[in-house]
Amino acid sequence: MLDPRESEDVLGLYVHFPWCVKKCPYCDFNSHPLKADTDQAAYLDALIEDWQKQHATLGSQRLLAVPSQQFTSVFFGGGTPSLFEPRHLTHLLAQIPHEGAEVTLEVNPGTAERHSFSEFRSAGINRLSLGAQSFADTQLQQLGRIHRSTETLNAFASAREAGFNNINVDLMWGLPGQTVEAALADLNQAIELQAEHISWYQLTIEAKTEFAKRPPILPKDKILQDIEEAGLERLSQAGYTRYEVSAFAKDPAYCRHNLTYWSFGDYLGIGAGAHGKVTLNGDILRTQRPSQPRLYQKDPEGTPSTTVAADQLVLEFMMNALRLTDGVPQSVFTQRTGIEWEQIQPKWCELVALGLVREDRCATTALGLRYLDSVLEKFLGP
Numbered sequence: 013m014l015d016p017r018e019s020e021d022v023l024g025l026y027v028h029f030p031w032c033v034k035k036c037p038y039c040d041f042n043s044h045p046l047k048a049d050t051d052q053a054a055y056l057d058a059l060i061e062d063w064q065k066q067h068a069t070l071g072s073q074r075l076l077a078v079p080s081q082q083f084t085s086v087f088f089g090g091g092t093p094s095l096f097e098p099r100h101l102t103h104l105l106a107q108i109p110h111e112g113a114e115v116t117l118e119v120n121p122g123t124a125e126r127h128s129f130s131e132f133r134s135a136g137i138n139r140l141s142l143g144a145q146s147f148a149d150t151q152l153q154q155l156g157r158i159h160r161s162t163e164t165l166n167a168f169a170s171a172r173e174a175g176f177n178n179i180n181v182d183l184m185w186g187l188p189g190q191t192v193e194a195a196l197a198d199l200n201q202a203i204e205l206q207a208e209h210i211s212w213y214q215l216t217i218e219a220k221t222e223f224a225k226r227p228p229i230l231p232k233d234k235i236l237q238d239i240e241e242a243g244l245e246r247l248s249q250a251g252y253t254r255y256e257v258s259a260f261a262k263d264p265a266y267c268r269h270n271l272t273y274w275s276f277g278d279y280l281g282i283g284a285g286a287h288g289k290v291t292l293n294g295d296i297l298r299t300q301r302p303s304q305p306r307l308y309q310k311d312p313e314g315t316p317s318t319t320v321a322a323d324q325l326v327l328e329f330m331m332n333a334l335r336l337t338d339g340v341p342q343s344v345f346t347q348r349t350g351i352e353w354e355q356i357q358p359k360w361c362e363l364v365a366l367g368l369v370r371e372d373r374c375a376t377t378a379l380g381l382r383y384l385d386s387v388l389e390k391f392l393g394p
């Protein structure tokens with residue numbers, strides 16, 4: 013069982029790269045179309061300024077709080093950070109204490125030809141997350157992706173050749189017109205590749221996206237249910253453990269960085285629109301950087317950090333920890349929120365009685381995971 017220990021001091025660093033070759037119609041991530049005059053060197057300077065300031069104000073205190081603390085994970089996310097020149101990654105990583113860390117780079121397969129995977133490996137990346145989405149070309153076209161299935165397969169093979177032995181494949185399901193067979197074919201391909209990790213997200217229509225303006229025809233509820241059921245069974249048969257709602261891994265390739273989020277650990281966030289969460293002197297501080305790359309580059313710090321209000325803490329913790337199929341031990345709740353478990357015991361007992369959560373751990377039952385929103389509602393008010 014995956015158990016974040018109370019004593020384990022995880023600390024992540026998220027680095028956001030805010031550009032993509034082209035915006036996908038379903039995506040509401042902070043990403044902007046890359047232009048010919050986008051100045052990567054200037055963005056790197058802003059990232060370094062951001063890192064140095066956050067390190068001075070939050071990071072160094074947080075790092076000093078635990079002797080010899082290093083970042084346990086670094087995650088280059090986007091946008092499309094595989095557009096970032098490897099030498100810039102090298103430069104940035106050289107400033108960050110991260111010995112033994114998991115260092116992930118998100119890769120859009122349509123950009124795999126720009127820089128070699130060996131260069132990324134030499135820069136210090138040791139885990140890749142490949143945005144495959146689907147292996148059906150007609151589907152990729154509908155999703156507005158810049159690549160076809162062959163490019164994803166080639167990217168995966170090149171990554172292996174370059175020595176990457178920890179690769180995640182992102183897939184989406186519930187795609188326009190998708191059948192159970194088509195969804196399983198996507199999973200089968202990722203399984204055949206022997207990806208160490210598969211993220212299997214249900215497509216959601218996000219506000220303000222192209223798909224929200226012109227919604228595609230999605231499969232009916234019954235088909236969605238069948239896809240989910242068949243997909244979960246297929247992944248399990250193939251030896252992947254579902255450890256979070258949408259995350260599946262072959263032991264021990266669980267994503268350390270995402271586990272930090274889900275177990276309510278601390279992380280710094282640098283880059284346009286990046287979020288951070290740091291516990292200092294018993295307070296939980298949240299940081300957020302300006303989303304617009306231009307504004308971020310002018311003033312990376314943007315607005316000051318805010319303290320999470322005590323009445324929000326329980327909900328925030330549960331929104332993360334209960335996504336994990338095994339949740340966390342109750343002691344981790346107290347260690348990461350500063351709140352005694354006894355305080356939430358009455359609400360917890362009501363959920364236990366409904367069969368939605370477990371008595372022995374801060375975790376849902378299989379039923380509770382299915383109706384996670386109803387479980388979380390319990391923690392909405394005082």
Ligand SMILES: C[S@@+](CC[C@H](N)C(=O)[O-])C[C@H]1O[C@@H](n2cnc3c(N)ncnc32)[C@H](O)[C@@H]1O
Pocket residue numbers: 038039040041089090091092118119120121142143144145182183184213214215216217218
């Ligand atoms: C930042 S993107 C990954 C890297 C890269 N930008 C790419 O798309 O190849 C993170 C992942 O979130 C998932 N995702 C994005 N928008 C989604 C949506 N509306 N519904 C479900 N999954 C979504 C996709 O699987 C995507 O690969």
Ligand code: SF4
Pocket residue numbers: 031032034035036039040041043090091092120143
């Ligand atoms: S490439 Fe990734 S981040 Fe960029 S728009 Fe598409 S899904 Fe979003």
